Amino acid sequence: MEQSVIRFKKLVQKRKHFELGPVNLDIPRGYVTAIVGPNGSGKSSLLRLLLDISKPDSGQIEVLGERVGSGNDQLLKERIGYVPEQSNEIDDHMTADRKAEFIRKWYPQWDITLYRELLRRFDVETDLKLGKMSKGMRRKFDLAIAMAHQPQLLLLDEPSSGLDPIAWKTMIDVLHRYMERGERTILMASHIVDEVRRLADYIVFMVHGRMLGLYEKDTLLESWYVLYLDGGSQERHGVNWKSVPGFCSMEHTGGTTVKITTSEAREAEEWCAAQQVHIVGRQKLELDDILVLLTERERLRMQT
Incomplete structure (x- = not known):
């Protein structure tokens, strides 16, 4: 991980019907990191905590080397730009x-x-x-x-909300230019898959107030695949499909073909070669598909 511009340490915020955390996360300096998750997952709450607009029940937040909530933060906020989800009436x-x-x-x-x-x-x-x-x-x-004050850190909560396609493309270009100097950082909350794909270097998945991990975007997209396998090999060699690396789900699609979803595509293909399982097709998963799978995995984990 590169030098961190934001650090969350054991952060917890409790509300009557919602609990955020514990969050342990470092946001790398000089990159665009997107927080992705369903509505109500805690994305906006995390940004408000960063700005000391709301307070955590426990844990610490460091932004640009300063501890949030430790005193006069005027100098710190001079280095930050913030676009909230809702404009101030x-x-x-x-x-x-x-x-x-x-x-x-x-x-x-x-x-x-x-x-x-x-x-x-x-x-x-x-x-x-x-x-x-x-x-x-x-x-x-x-x-x-x-x-306009050329902040070192730009916090964007659903930045494209309400924008038409032309304005959206302009925004993407403006943000790319903002990042050209190399030392600036954007942390954004977004549910627009194409926006995340066009802007983000790193992705944080959040569900029900819980952090599901920080991923390098290109690595993530190269890791999650659907593999279509020759299921006849299972009968010939007693293959256990759940032992496929990164196994997420299995489905019989008709005939002898088995559909396997994996989060470790390269390792899964090496496993297939070692087991003499023929791969008859491959399909890369999109970000929204990955989020659905991670959300379901988290839901099942919470039930156990």
Whole structure:
């Protein structure tokens, strides 16, 4: 793992009908990490904890080398940009430029040229009051505000919510350019598979407040496969299909063909070669398919 920009240590937050954690996780510096999971899995809660908007019941959080909640965090927050899932209705009476004029006072690194460029690229109408903007335009404005002070760490909660396809492509390009310098970091919560595929270097899966692991995206996608195997080999050699490396599920698809889902594709193929099991087909799993399998695995684990 690269140098960490965020560290969660035994983090737990308890609510009446929900418990987050324990979370032990390091987010690498200089990469885009996406938190992926069903609604209500704890993605937004984790971001609010990072910003000290809400408090944990136990555990620690370190951001950019500073412990969250240890005192005056103004200098720390000057280095962070944040786009929440829901815009703040308190600002609805303000125009975009008036809100920006207020916000810039808190950020010594505010770049008015960058701010104007982002508004131009996103086609934001600055004379509109924020409450009169469409959801998509408000989203684009919030993103411009979060990036105008050139933060070291950018926290994005469902960043593409409300964006049309053209604005979405613009956002992807803007975020890619933001990351070009190499030392910046994005942590985003998203349920948009194509967004995660286009942006993320690492993926964190969350289900019911529990962390299912941090994965390097390309390695993950090369590991999860459906293999179609010649089931006749089981009868000839007494093969135990559940001993396939990374075994997740098995299904008979008709005739002698057996459909095996594995999270360790390379090792599974080597196993098939050693067992003289013929592979008749392969199919790579998509991120949403992987999430469904991990979610089901976690559900079964919680029942035992």
